Amino acid sequence: PAKKIAVVIGSLRKDSINRKFAHEIIALAPESLALEIVEIGELAIYNQDLEENGATPPQAWTQFRQRLKEADGVLFFTPEYNRSLPAALKNAIDVGSRPYGSSVWSGKPAGIVSISPGATGAFGANHHLRQTMVFLDMPLLQQPEAYIGGAANLLGPDGKLNNDSTKQFLKKFIDAYAAWVEKTGKQ
Numbered sequence: 001p002a003k004k005i006a007v008v009i010g011s012l013r014k015d016s017i018n019r020k021f022a023h024e025i026i027a028l029a030p031e032s033l034a035l036e037i038v039e040i041g042e043l044a045i046y047n048q049d050l051e052e053n054g055a056t057p058p059q060a061w062t063q064f065r066q067r068l069k070e071a072d073g074v075l076f077f078t079p080e081y082n083r084s085l086p087a088a089l090k091n092a093i094d095v096g097s098r099p100y101g102s103s104v105w106s107g108k109p110a111g112i113v114s115i116s117p118g119a120t121g122a123f124g125a126n127h128h129l130r131q132t133m134v135f136l137d138m139p140l141l142q143q144p145e146a147y148i149g150g151a152a153n154l155l156g157p158d159g160k161l162n163n164d165s166t167k168q169f170l171k172k173f174i175d176a177y178a179a180w181v182e183k184t185g186k187q
């Protein structure tokens with residue numbers, strides 16, 4: 001059966017460039033992967049008081065954790081906010097990492113695609129996210145790296161990729177990620 005991959009997008013806006021690229025990659029993915037977007041916009045900002053000392057955690061946290069637990073791997077799409085990852089994405093990671101000892105991230109093969117209309121391809125966000133992956137013990141695909149710069153110009157008015165070399169690169173990336181999931185994921 002296909003491996004279930006949670007696609008987590010670090011932008012909440014409906015016209016997100018990151019979301020458009022996520023849809024492009026989903027369409028290019030091999031049959032060995034079943035990619036599903038898991039939304040992060042409804043997650044309350046992490047606060048231990050909401051789930052400790054007998055408190056019932058917010059339902060959105062519980063649902064998010066459940067979706068991630070069922071996933072065999074995680075593919076992140078991140079914009080860059082002030083040379084780092086957006087707070088909404090960091091919050092989702094924090095929510096999934098708790099309660100202590102039951103992180104949903106541990107051991108799941110991960111990939112990162114960072115995307116910006118700017119020239120640097122959201123490199124800062126990509127690498128801050130990598131730092132967190134190390135602590136969360138996620139085996140992270142190293143090559144090819146995916147820093148998509150000038151990304152607004154790679155999409156046509158219909159929101160679809162207008163560019164064959166980018167499409168080829170995304171295909172190469174998702175195939176490498178599929179091989180990574182086979183190699184490092186749970187059998």
Ligand code: FNR
Binds near residue numbers: 116119
């Ligand atoms: C940005 N943007 C941005 N871009 C970049 O390349 N480096 C950066 O450090 C920042 N900083 C930043 C901070 C904040 C608060 C916002 C709202 C935006 C611009 C950003 O790349 C642009 O808005 C993208 O379109 C965001 O991605 P989505 O929402 O289109 O997926």
